[in-house]
Amino acid sequence: QVKSCHLSAALLGEDSEISQEQLYELLKYAALGKCHNAAQPSWCRVYHQSHLAGVVVVVLHEMSQLHFYRFYLQFKHLRKVFRHRFTLAPSANFPLSLYGEGTNPKPQNTPQGLTSTSSECITKSSDLQCDPIIQRYGEKKQGLTSYTLTLEEQKKNDYPIEGSPGCKGYISTECDQQRTDSSPLFGLDCEMCLTAKGNEVTRVSLVDARGQCLLNELVKPESTVVNYRTRFSGITRKMLLPVKTRLSDIQTRLKKMLPHDAVLVGHSLNSDLQALEMIHPSVIDTSLLFARSEGRRFKLKFLAKAVLGKEIQCEQKLGHDPTEDARAALELAQFFIEQGPTKVAELNLEMLLTAEKLAEVPQNKAVLQPQGCGFQEQLNEPPPLSKPCFLDCLQVTGQKPLLLGRQGSDSSGLCQNNLSTSNKQILQRALEDVPLSKFSIIQFSLGPEYLASHLYAGLHEKVSSKLTDMLTIYAGPFEENFCMKSVKKEFERCGPIQSLTVVTETFQPYVCIQYEVLEAAQLAVECLNGAEVAGSCIKVQRPVTAAMLDCNVLIKELELDVENQGVIYVAGLKKSLTETDLQEEFSQLKDLETLFLPKDLQSGKHRNCCFLKFQKTQSAVDALEAINGWTMKGSELRSRNALAPGHLWRWIWQMNHSSGKQGKHIFYEKMEQLSDTEQNLRKKVKKLDQHVKKLYRSLQNNTLCVVLFPGVNSTHGSQPGLGLMGIKDDEGRSAC
Numbered sequence: 241q242v243k244s245c246h247l248s249a250a251l252l253g254e255d256s257e258i259s260q261e262q263l264y265e266l267l268k269y270a271a272l273g274k275c276h277n278a279a280q281p282s283w284c285r286v287y288h289q290s291h292l293a294g295v296v297v298v299v300l301h302e303m304s305q306l307h308f309y310r311f312y313l314q315f316k317h318l319r320k321v322f323r324h325r326f327t328l329a330p331s332a333n334f335p336l337s338l339y340g341e342g343t344n345p346k347p348q349n350t351p352q353g354l355t356s357t358s359s360e361c362i363t364k365s366s367d368l369q370c371d372p373i374i375q376r377y378g379e380k381k382q383g384l385t386s387y388t389l390t391l392e393e394q395k396k397n398d399y400p401i402e403g404s405p406g407c408k409g410y411i412s413t414e415c416d417q418q419r420t421d422s423s424p425l426f427g428l429d430c431e432m433c434l435t436a437k438g439n440e441v442t443r444v445s446l447v448d449a450r451g452q453c454l455l456n457e458l459v460k461p462e463s464t465v466v467n468y469r470t471r472f473s474g475i476t477r478k479m480l481l482p483v484k485t486r487l488s489d490i491q492t493r494l495k496k497m498l499p500h501d502a503v504l505v506g507h508s509l510n511s512d513l514q515a516l517e518m519i520h521p522s523v524i525d526t527s528l529l530f531a532r533s534e535g536r537r538f539k540l541k542f543l544a545k546a547v548l549g550k551e552i553q554c555e556q557k558l559g560h561d562p563t564e565d566a567r568a569a570l571e572l573a574q575f576f577i578e579q580g581p582t583k584v585a586e587l588n589l590e591m592l593l594t595a596e597k598l599a600e601v602p603q604n605k606a607v608l609q610p611q612g613c614g615f616q617e618q619l620n621e622p623p624p625l626s627k628p629c630f631l632d633c634l635q636v637t638g639q640k641p642l643l644l645g646r647q648g649s650d651s652s653g654l655c656q657n658n659l660s661t662s663n664k665q666i667l668q669r670a671l672e673d674v675p676l677s678k679f680s681i682i683q684f685s686l687g688p689e690y691l692a693s694h695l696y697a698g699l700h701e702k703v704s705s706k707l708t709d710m711l712t713i714y715a716g717p718f719e720e721n722f723c724m725k726s727v728k729k730e731f732e733r734c735g736p737i738q739s740l741t742v743v744t745e746t747f748q749p750y751v752c753i754q755y756e757v758l759e760a761a762q763l764a765v766e767c768l769n770g771a772e773v774a775g776s777c778i779k780v781q782r783p784v785t786a787a788m789l790d791c792n793v794l795i796k797e798l799e800l801d802v803e804n805q806g807v808i809y810v811a812g813l814k815k816s817l818t819e820t821d822l823q824e825e826f827s828q829l830k831d832l833e834t835l836f837l838p839k840d841l842q843s844g845k846h847r848n849c850c851f852l853k854f855q856k857t858q859s860a861v862d863a864l865e866a867i868n869g870w871t872m873k874g875s876e877l878r879s880r881n882a883l884a885p886g887h888l889w890r891w892i893w894q895m896n897h898s899s900g901k902q903g904k905h906i907f908y909e910k911m912e913q914l915s916d917t918e919q920n921l922r923k924k925v926k927k928l929d930q931h932v933k934k935l936y937r938s939l940q941n942n943t944l945c946v947v948l949f950p951g952v953n954s955t956h957g958s959q960p961g962l963g964l965m966g967i968k969d970d971e972g973r974s975a976c
Contacts, residue, residue, distance in 0.1 A: 245288045245942045245967045247324060257327040258283060258963060263948075266965075270295045270944050271641075271679045272535075284324070286944070290398060291406065292967070293438070293940040295679045298932055299645070302686040303949040304330070304959035310703045311925040313790070313797060317933040318947060318964055325803050328961030330951030371585040372531040381580030383421030387524050387573070388503060397528065399510045400519045411491045412519045415500050419522045423501040425449045427570030429562040430512040431473040434675045435463035438940060441515045442468075442475045444490050445562035446497065447570055453563050454497060458483045459490055466938075467675050472560055491518060505573045507540040507565065526572045530589065538589060544568040546592045547575055547584075642673050645683020667931045671938050682935065684928055686921070706787045708754070710794075711761050714743065715768065715780045716750030726774040727751055733878060734767065735760020735811040736838075736847040757838070757849065758883045759809035762795060767878060798883040806833075806860045807882035810867055811849040814875050822850060825872055831859035851882055936968065943968045 265281040272278040273289050280286065300307075305327060308315060368374050377386065389399070400407045431443040440461035446454045458475075460483045468475050494516070498504075503522040506512055513520060527537040530547075544550045548571055552564050576584055644666050663684045674680045715731070728740055736756040743750040755761045761782070769780040782788055798804065813822070819837050826832055834853040837846050854860040860881075867879040936945060944967050951961030 245291050247284060247286055247967050257329055259329045267295065267297065291942055292944055293942045295944045296674060296939060297681045298947045299681065299683045300928060300949050301683060304951040305949060305962035306703055306959050308949055308962050311922060312794065314922055314926045315929050317929050319801050321802065321936065322947065322964035322966045323802050324965045326963045328948065328951055328963045330958050330961055368582065368585050372533050373581050373585045376531045377581040379582045384503060384577050385419055385421055387529055387577065388419065388522050389525060397510055400513050402519050407519060410517045410519050413495055413498050415498055415502050415520060415522065417521045419501045419503055423503050424499060425503050425505050425570060425573060426498065427566035428504050428506045428509065428512055429566035430515050431475060431560060431562050432515050433461060433465050433469055433473060433475055434467040435461050435465050437463040439515050441487060442473060442480065443562050445566045447563065447566045451567045451570065455493065456563050457485055457490060459485050459487060469676060472676060474560060487517065505570050507569045524573045526569045529573060529576055540565060540568060542593060543572055546589055547572055547587065641679040642677035643681045644669055663931055667935060670935055684931060686924055709783045709785060709788050710758055710791060712752065712754045713761050713764050713780055713782055714750050714752055715778050717748030718774055718776045722749065722774045722776065730773050731764055732848065733812045734763040735849045759880060760811060762883060763811060763878055763880050795883065799881050804882045806854045806857045808852050808860050808864055808879050809849065809882050810852060810877055810879045812875050812877045813848045813850060814873050815846060815848055817873065826852060829863045831855040939968050941968055
């Protein structure tokens with residue numbers, strides 16, 4: 241049984257703003273693991289990274305955190321699925337920031353006619369010492385046993401190993417490790433389809449050392465096929481209908497066919513053995529044999545052409561031919577063994593690959609590319625040595641990352657899009673291609689018409705105004721000479737107060753109280769409406785405006801927000817209490833995971849409230865019952881379910897304390913003019929939410945999905961972005 245991946249992130253507090261560099265940290269580690277010195281990100285932790293089925297990044301261009309909370313009810317799927325949310329620092333060029341700050345060796349415009357026999361491709365012996373192949377194998381020719389993977393190398397590259405937790409039920413070929421330099425080589429390749437179970441074998445090919453086909457068999461998968469991947473596998477529904485052969489039949493046949501000292505050869509052979517659910521001790525992996533720097537890998541198609549002079553996986557054919565691929569991998573291994581590392585290094589495969597990419601780019605045509613993957617104008621200047629960009633490092637997964645969207649394309653064919661592509665077309669392409677890639681960036685767009693400065697100003701004002709109304713309550717009526725100090729003390733027990741004023745326009749005095757957190761205002765409505773305060777029985781209510789008519793609906797949905805599950809708000813704390821005091825006081829509560837004590841972001845002083853996060857939702861429910869009416873250091877506590885995640889608390893504070901240069905009256909006329917535009921925007925937002933929902937449902941379990949609202953950094957102001965993330969579990973939700 242495959243281990244379930246999960247994600248842990250301490251994002252409850254006001255420090256939950258994540259920089260582009262921190263986001264890059266997460267994506268690099270999730271995609272590459274410990275390769276390329278990729279370490280666990282500093283702000284969250286991915287458990288069982290090696291079992292991730294893939295990484296999918298969804299970018300919602302022209303959108304910010306402002307859009308998410310302005311259209312919170314429209315984002316029905318996003319707010320119910322993703323357990324982790326964070327404020328994202330806006331970037332001047334967001335798409336490029338996803339690829340990291342390292343720059344790639346920039347390929348040059350190589351003269352035409354460059355081939356493997358050209359003088360430019362022959363590496364001088366003095367330069368060979370820097371070649372990754374020489375560094376790994378040395379210069380001398382060796383026998384095949386020197387090129388088989390060690391047990392440690394197999395573990396590092398996710399090969400099925402006897403006794404490993406993820407290999408329970410796997411079948412051993414029962415071949416021993418007593419291989420010699422004269423042991424027989426066999427080429428193996430499989431084609432897979434995506435089923436409800438994951439990747440399952442649908443075709444298997446085995447060739448002997450002379451390239452003769454010993455096995456070429458279609459296999460009926462155990463589970464229902466979700467995607468035949470015909471474009472790559474060549475398998476169709478019609479082909480599999482009459483097939484009776486099952487995986488167990490293939491396993492039995494392979495065991496009988498392979499001699500005890502057999503050495504299997506394949507390209508990224510770990511994927512084939514995992515799909516076959518078989519364990520074999522002696523393997524040569526040509527994707528690792530032809531070593532590259534930084535752990536990157538050459539594709540089989542390129543190696544076959546550059547080393548063997550053979551064209552395989554031709555576009556004219558429907559899907560790959562596993563027999564052809566198995567034979568190509570076998571011949572590549574034989575070439576390497578017979579010619580030795582020096583001859584292979586002298587081919588200068590890196591330069592050949594550069595020349596091939598350049599040949600695909602139309603001359604005199606500007607191409608928009610990710611950072612670090614550009615071209616130099618000089619023809620003869622040698623490429624500088626520098627750190628590879630993220631997309632280049634992703635080649636370690638054995639396949640190209642997938643980029644889809646409207647944001648341009650790049651020279652290596654990673655991004656297949658154009659400016660006229662609709663979100664619907666992007667979704668359809670994503671549903672087909674995302675299952676075939678380990679790393680995908682899918683870019684949806686509202687359209688440039690929604691970037692207008694006056695529209696952003698209107699949206700900002702509406703969100704700010706609604707949040708202010710939700711933080712505000714009116715209480716009264718009071719007697720003429722009521723004690724303001726008593727009123728303030730009573731309402732302060734619900735949470736930190738930003739302002740308290742007396743309303744004099746009424747027959748009897750009322751007070752207007754604006755809180756700093758949503759939970760405090762809601763607690764005041766729930767606890768003090770109908771209560772006796774300062775000698776008067778009072779009514780407590782929020783302002784009645786058109787924008788507030790759906791306030792109760794919004795409060796209910798905020799309570800159900802997946803990020804607020806297991807989190808409660810506690811008010812009435814004495815400001816003299818420290819975080820250590822609170823930890824000690826609340827230590828008796830079961831399954832308490834995190835305590836967050838908000839601070840005033842200007843003075844740094846603690847507020848009179850805190851948030852408690854529990855490992856289990858039921859533990860939070862039990863804690864609510866225990867805390868209400870609880871006296872701590874002479875102060876009676878009040879509590880309720882959390883409404884606003886930590887990043888939103890910080891944002892509300894910033895909006896309330898920002899010095900707006902324009903009065904509200906300036907915006908009213910503009911907002912009236914924007915009503916039609918905003919109606920269209922609501923529809924677009926709802927449709928985007930549905931697109932993400934469809935894409936998310938199509939993902940395999942154990943897929944890390946990150947949804948990004950990039951934010952805005954422009955001349956008319958800066959708006960922070962928003963990130964939502966989670967690892968899909970068996971129930972279609974994101975795992976903690």
